[in-house]
Amino acid sequence: MSLHDWIIFQLIDSRNSGGIETHILNLSGWLKRRGYQTRVIFIKDYGPHPLKDQLDAAGIEWQISPGWHGLWKMLGRHPSMLATHGYKAGILGRITARLARVPVVSTYHAGDLGEGRLKLYSMLDTLSAPG
16 A cells, blocks of 8 residues: 555644645645645634635645544544644644554644743643654
């Protein structure tokens, strides 16, 4: 079985467009042009989003996450791997991928520890990453 037979899911939690979203659009387009199957999974639906429109225009599949259990089931349905983008997606994605026994790749985009809740998420993201 070739990696071209796998689905590369890309997990993101996004309210606005920025660097992570541009990265996902470019990466998804690159994968698609080379014959890989890819699908962007938004953790939560925050309503209209420029990335959704851009993915549609590029013919790239996307969907809203069916919740943690649904994501776990989706990963286990067919040969797949998970790419996470951002701290929330990293935390949720690494745990879910481990339980589903699928490979996971986490991309760290900002490196900003932030304050308050963001600082907590950043700390959990770092602690949940493999050493």
